[in-house]
Amino acid sequence: MAFSALAEQSVEDNPQTLSLSDSPAELQIANRTIMVFRAVLMGEVPAVRVERADAAISEIMRDGGELQVTLQPIQKSFIVLLNGRRSFIVTPKDVDPLEQQSTEQTAKLAAERLRQVVEETHEGRTLSAMLSAVGYSLAATLLFVALLWSIHWLRRKLYQALPMLMQQKARDLKVGGAQILDLRFLYTLVNRLLDLLRWTLVLLLAYEWLSFVLSRFPYTRPWGERLNSYLFDVLEYVLQGIVRAVPGLLIAVLIFFIARGISAFAQRLLKRLAYQSHSVDWLNEETLQPTSRLTSLGIWLFALAMAYPYLPGAGTEAFKGLSVLIGLMVSLGASSLVGQAASGLILTYTRTLRNGEYVRIGEHEGTVTEMGMFTTRIRTGLGEVLTLPNSMITGTVTKNYSRAVQGTGYIVDTVVTIGYDTPWRQVEAMLIEAARRTDGIVSEPAPLVFQTSLSDFYPEYRLVAQAIFTLPRPRALLMSALHAHIQDVFNEYGVQIMSPHYLGDPLDAKVVAEENWYAAPAQRPATGEGAGAGDQSTNKS
Template identity: 55%
Template sequence: MSTAGNAADIWWVGLAWTAAATVVAALLVRLLWLVQDKAVARLRAWLVLLRRKQGHAAIVSTYVDHANSGVQWVVTALSWGLIVLVIDLWASFVLQQFSWTRSWGLRSFDWLMDVLGQFFSATLGAVPGLLTALLIFGLARLVSQAQCLLLERVERGEVRLGWLDKDTAGPTRRLAQVVVWLFALAMAYPYLPGSNSEAFKGLSVLAGLMLSLGASSVVGQAMSGLSLMYSRALRVGEYVKIGDTEGTVTQVGLFATRVQTGMGEEVILPNSVVFGQPVRNFSRLVEDGQFVLHTAVTIGYSTPWRQVHAMLLEAASRTPGVAAVPAPYVIQSALSDFYVEYRLCAQGNNNAPRRRAEALSALHANVQDVFNENGVQIMSPHYLADPPAPQVVPAGPWAPQRGEALQPPAQRGQRGASVGL
C-alpha cells in the first residue's frame, strides 16, 4: 500500500513539475516573440534614421528595403533557434519526471549538450583563424585606401607620375582595388571556418565553373574597355563619331561607353562594338576644348572655284562660335564628272554652342544665305543641258539680303503666300 502511495505521489509530483515547466516554456516562447518584434522595429527605425542622416544618395537609401528584409530574416531565424532550444529543454525535463521515460529524457539532454559542446568547441577553434583573416582584410583595406588616395590625386591632376596620367588613373585605381582584395581573399581563404571541408571545396569548384562558362562575354567587354582606356583612344569630353553615332563622350567605362548626341539623347555603346570599328575624333588634334567643324558642298564647273572658296569662308566668318585662329580653310576634295566637291574646315572656339550639331546647323544656314546672295545654286548637276535659270532661292522673307532681318513665316489663313518645293 505504501509502495502504491509513493508511486502515486511521485506521479503527481511529476505532473506538477510538467505543468510548471510547460507554463515557463510558454512564457519564454511568448517573451521571445515579443523580443523579436521589438528588435525588428528598433532595427528598422535605426535604418530609417540612418537614411535620413545620410540622404537619398547614400548606399543605405538604395538598399534600405533589402536591409529591412534581411534584418527580419536574421532576427526570425535567431528567434526560431531559441524557441527550438526551449522546446527541446522542456521535452527533456518533462521526460525525466517519469520513471518509464527518464532514459529518453537523459539521452535527449545528453544529445543536446553534446551538440552545443561541439558548436562552442568549433566556434572557439575558429576564433584564431577568424582573427587572422580579419587582420589580413584590415591590412588590405589600408593598402586599398592608400592607393586610392594617391591615384585620386593623380586623377585630379594634383600629382604627376611618369607612367600614369589623368585619363588612366581612374581605371588603374579600380583595377588596383580588385587586385588587392583578390590577393587578400586568397591569403585569408585557408583561415576561414570550413574552408577545408569537402562541401566548401565542391561549392568553390561549382562557382568557378559557372563563372568561367557564363562570363566569357563579360570578360571580353572588360578587356575591350581596358584596351580603350589604356590606349587613350577615347577621353571624356571629346567629340567623336563611332559608326552612326556622333556626340560627346561622357564616360568610358569598363563595359560600355556613353555618348551624348546633339539631339537630346544618350547612346550607350558596348566596348566590344567601339573597339571593333573606326572612331573619328573631332577633338584630339585641337586645344582648349575646341572641336573640328567641316561641311561639304558640290558645285558645278561653271562656277569659279575661287568664288566658291570666298563664299564658304564668308559663311564661316558670319557663324558665331567659329574660331578665327586657326583660320578656316577650303579644300577641293574631289573632281567628279559633273561637279567639284568643296570642303570647308574650321574649328569651334570657346563661345561655340556646347553641341557640335548646333554649330554645324548655324554654319549650314550661313552657307545657304551666302550662296543665295551671290546667285550660285547648291546643286550637283547631273544633266544634259543647263537649266534656263539658276536654281537658287530668290531674295525675300525666306532669303534676306546681308544686313536684313529674317521675316516671320506666313501665318495660317494669309492669302497670296505660296511656297514652291
C-alpha cells in the same frame, strides 16, 4: 576444451556463420541499449545471441525480487550474471575497435547498463515513484505554460513600445539633414527579428520540457537522455567549431588588414607618380583611377587567396562545391566580360578617347560623357545618350574631332558639290562667309575650304572649322545653323546648290571666264601673291 578454444573452433567449422559476424546486433532491454554483439560465439551469430540474451533477461526479471548483476571471468571473456544466472557473454571480439577499451571494461559497462535497467524496472513497478514522476511532469508543464505566456506578454509590450522608441532614435540618425533609416522597413525588420527570437525561445523551452518529462518515467527515460545529450552535443560541436575557427579567423583578419595597408600605400604612391612624376608616361590623371582600381583588385585577390585556407569551413565539401560552382559560372560567362574589360583597358591606356571629346564611332557621333570598364557613353547632338560596348569601339574606326583643335572645342565639317560653271574661289568665299556668320564657330583658327574631289560632273568642297566646346549648344543645332547660313549666302549671290549630271555634251563649254574668277564675295589678291588655295595662275588684271 576451454571456452575460448571452443568459440574459435565453432567459427572455423562454420565459415558461413563467420560471414554473418560482420553484422553487429544491438541488445535492448526496456528501451535502453545494453550491449552490441559483434562476434560469433559457439556458432551463434550476433542476432541469435541478442535473442537468447533478451529471452534470458526477460525470464529472470519476470520473477521479480531483488536482482543482482555480477561478472564472472572465463578465459579472455566475461559472463554477465543476473541473480547468478547467465544473461550473456562478452568476448574480446565484441569490443568496439573504434573505442580503446579492454574486454573487462566493455563487460563492466554492459553490466552497469543492465543494473540500471533493473533499477528502472523496479521503479516502474513502484506506485510512489510513478506518482512522483507524474507530479514533476505536471509542475514542469505548468512552468512551461507560464513561460510561454510570459514570452507572449513581453512580445506584446515590446510591440507597443517599439514604434515610439524607433521613431525617436530614427530622428537622431541623420546625415546632412537626411534621415538614414526608413521607419517602415525598420519596423518590419525589428518585427521579424523579434518573431525569430520568440520562436527560438518557444522551441527551446518545448525541447527542454519534453526532455524533462520523458526523463521522469523509466521506459521513456532513455529518450529524454538522448534529447539532452543531443542538444549538449550540438552546443559542444558549435562551441568547439568556434574555438577551432578563432585562430584561423584571426590570421585571415590580419592578412586583410595588411592588404588594406598595402592598398592604401599603393594608392598614395600612384597618386604621387601621376601628379608629380613625368617619367612614367602611361600614368597620368586619366589613367590614375583605372590603375588604382586594378592595383587594389590585384592586392585584394592575392589577400583572399592567402586567407582562403584559414577561413572557417574552407576545407568542407560544401565550401569546395561552392568554389567549383562559382568557378564554373565565371568560366562560362567570363569570355565576353573579360573581352569588354580588356577593351576598356586598351581605350584607357592608349588614350583613344577622353571625357568631353567629340568623336564619331562607326555610325554614332557625339560627346564622350563617361568611360567605364565595360562600356562608353556618348551624348549625341540630339540629346540622346548612347551606351557603346568597348569591344565595339576597339573594333571600328573612331574619328576624334577634338584631339587636333587648339584649346577646348571640336571640329565641324560639311560638304557641298557645285557644278564646274561656278568659280571655285566664289564657292570657297561663300562657305567661309557662312561659317563666319554662324555663332559658335571661332574665327581663330580661321575656317578652311578644301577641294576634296573633282568628280565627273562637279567638284566637292569641304568646309572645316572649329567650334567652341564651352558654348551651350549641341552640335546638331550648330550644324543646322551652319547649313542654313550656307543656303542664305549662296542665295544672296545667286549660286544654285546643285550637282548636275549630263545626259549629253552641252552646246556651250561649261567653263568660267577669267573675268569671273573673282566674283563676289571672292577678293582679288594683291600683286605677287597667290590667288587662293590651288591657284597657280598669274594675276593679269
